[in-house]
Amino acid sequence: MxxxxxxxxxxxxxxxxxxxxxxxxxxxxxxxxxxxxxxxxxxxxxxxxxxxxxxxxxxxxxxxxxxxxxxxxxxxxxxxxxxxxxxxxxxxxxxxxxxxxxxxxxxxxxxxxxxxxxxxxxxxxxxxxxxxxxxxxxxxxxxxxxxxxxxxxKVRRGEYPGLAPVGYINDVRTKSIVVDKKRSVIIRKAFTLYAKNSSRLEDISNFLAQSGIHSRNGKRLHRDRITFILSNPFYYGHFRYGGEIHEGKHQPVVSKKIFDKAQEVLKQRGRPHHKQKNEPQPFCGLLSCASCGMMITGEYKVKRQKNGNVHEYVYYHCTKKSKMKCPEPCIREEELDRQLSSLIQKFSLRQDWAEQLREMLEKEKSESAQSSTAFVQEAGERIRAIQTKLQRLLDGYLEQDIEREIYRTEKAKLLSEKKSLEEQMTRIEQKRTGWLEPAEEWIREAENLPTIANGEDLFLKKVAAKKIFGSNLILSNRKVRLKPEKVPQIQWAALAAANSQIGKMETSRILVREGGIEPPPGAWKAPVLPLNHSRI
CATH class of the missing domain: 3.40.50.1390 (Resolvase, N-terminal catalytic domain)
Known part of the structure; x- marks a missing residue:
């Protein structure tokens, strides 16, 4: 109601x-x-x-x-x-x-x-x-x-839950997608033409327009629409839904082989995915300009030819942030890679040398352990003796045999001596092993340089160059050089000098220096004899 x-x-x-x-x-x-x-x-x-x-x-x-x-x-x-x-x-x-x-x-x-x-x-x-x-x-x-x-x-059944792409029609009676007998032939021909790598996207658009396939407003299909058609897996029997590819039960229009060939052509001749303008290039931050002192940066370039071919390049050039007009020309990444690889090769460690150096390190480790062990034992005995004296001093004070002031003075002396001995023991232990680990790591790095130099990982080459030269590399008239009055890190300079003596001096004389290979106190030095070396 x-x-x-x-x-x-x-x-x-x-x-x-x-x-x-x-x-x-x-x-x-x-x-x-x-x-x-x-x-x-x-x-x-x-x-x-x-x-x-x-x-x-x-x-x-x-x-x-x-x-x-x-x-x-x-x-x-x-x-x-x-x-x-x-x-x-x-x-x-x-x-x-x-x-x-x-x-x-x-x-x-x-x-x-x-x-x-x-x-x-x-x-x-x-x-x-x-x-x-x-x-x-x-x-x-x-x-x-x-x-x-x-x-x-519906997706699980292999049915696409949407409008049929061009070349297919939605069958209202069966609520399924079926092949459009007329347009499917045209679409198949378009795939075949493009897969031959002889037609541009504009050519495919013209072909479809001449065959009666236009946009809704009667105009030619845009190249983006052509790209979508040529990359739609629906035409070979699958379909994309919810960000995933699913197997469909509809009839394919083209074979998977033709579709894959079309994808290869799209990748080669279609619109490329440009790198972001601010994407860092591998060698950025490694070199500075010889003319003005500013940093060398990388820039991504795309060149298109009239025949549709697309070429991608990376150029390195001065940032030109100085007030002066910098005349330094740019250099292709391939050429810069070649020069840096050749430069890194000069500091590589031969495998037989690496094995000999490891044996020498083991020997030094053993000898160093023996000498330091004797000192540690002696210092340990002295510390135990001091500990005994401290206990006796405390007993005398408690028995009132020693005055308070004398007790405090003697105790301070003994504790000071004990602390000094403990610190000496710690320094000896650190010195005994502290330089060996960096030396072993350096041998591994130097031994691996040929692999890095001959490889394609540009970032690894940058890391290697940074370790060898620091920030002392410059680009001068498309040539990579070392800054004047600068030398590589001492261990790398020694290795380059040793490499330059191959064939001129016996290996034993190159590798061994008087007094062994253990470095003097301070920063770790190379386990090779730093001979006179020529500048790079």
Whole structure:
């Protein structure tokens, strides 16, 4: 039975009719039918309709312009009642439903009328209205979940849940995607032409236009659209959905072999994925400019030929941040790589030398251990003796045989001596092993330099060059050089000098220096004889 929220007839009502094209309103009366029914209901109940609001939009999301306009008019006092077919016409989301309830609570809205729903402006009536709004929201939420579940099930069956790409059609009767016998032949020909690497994207667009395949506005397909078609796995029997590739049960238009060839051509001749302009190049920060002293930076360049071929290059040049006009020319990355690789090779350690040096290190380690062990033992005995004296001193003090002042003075002397011995023992232990680990690591690095120099990892080459030369490399007229009056790190300089003596001096004389290979106190030095070496 129709509901009258209130029996007052002096209220002004806004008639609100809504229907969307979404599935949620599939079974709802049309807008015309709603208006007809609501007008008849208003006449029957003696309701005054101040204005009619008609909206063709879903209520599951906020932001309906007509609904918001109606609410604004009510807040301004233009009306104090709403006439609608059902509460779900007003709201299917919690925000809009909350607005209606809030207006009822605040008095801005005095009455609601629904031919098919009981409601009155009481606590019980608002409770029932809240339930109706909740049911409306539950309906659309459940519908969305069911729709997504249905789409996932369709994907699992191998059916693409979307519009058919060009060359296929959506069969309404079977609700499946089938081959368009006419256009599929044209698409297959387009794939074949492009896979031969003899046609550009523009040529494929012209071919499709001549064959009757245009955009919706009748123009030629844009190259981006052609790229999308040629890279769509749907044409060989798979399809992309949700960011994943799925096996489809539709009929392929092209073979996987033709499709793969087209992808190779796209990669070679299509629009490349440009590196970001701020992407750091491998050798940045390694060299400085010989002319102005500024750093050398890298720049990515793309050159396109008229035949469609695309070439990518990386150039290194001065940043030219100095006030002077820098004349230093740029250099290709390949040439810079070649020069640095050749430079690094000069500091490589032969494998047979590495083995001999390791044997020498083991010998030094053994001899060093023997000499230091004797000192440690002697120092340990002295520390134990001091500990005994301290105990006797304490006993004498407790027995009152020694005065307090004498006790404190002697105790301080013994503790000072003990501390000095303990520190000496620590230094001896550190000295015994502290230089060996860096030496062993240096041998591994030097032995691995040929692999780095002959490899393709430019960042490893940069790291190696930094270790050898520090920040002393410059670029002068496209040539990599060492700064004047600068030499490589001493161990690397010694190794380069040793390499230069190959064939001129016996290996034993090159590797061994007087007094062994253990370095003097201080920073670790190379385990090779630093002979006179020529500048790089």
């Amino acid at each position: 129709p509901n009258n929220c209130m029996s007052m007839n002096n209220n002004k009502y806004f008639l609100y009719a809504r229907k969307s094209t979404d599935v949620e309103d599939k079974q709802v009366l049309s807008i015309e039918a709603q208006i007809t029914e609501l007008r008849a209901f208003a006449k029957q109940e003696g309701l005054h309709i101040a204005e009619e609001f008609i909206e063709k939009q879903s209520a599951k999301i906020i932001g309906r312009p007509i609904f918001n306009k109606m609410i604004s008019r009510i807040e301004h006092g233009d009306a104090n009642g709403i006439l609608a077919w059902h509460p779900d016409r007003l709201a299917r989301n919690s925000v809009d439903g909350g607005k209606i309830i809030y207006l009822l609570d605040g008095g801005g809205l005095a009455d609601l009328k629904f031919p098919q729903f009981w409601c009155e402006n009481t606590s019980q009536g608002k409770f029932m209205l809240n339930i109706a709004f909740g049911q409306s929201k539950y309906y659309v939420d459940s519908l969305a979940e069911n729709t997504k579940r249905g789409l996932r099930q």
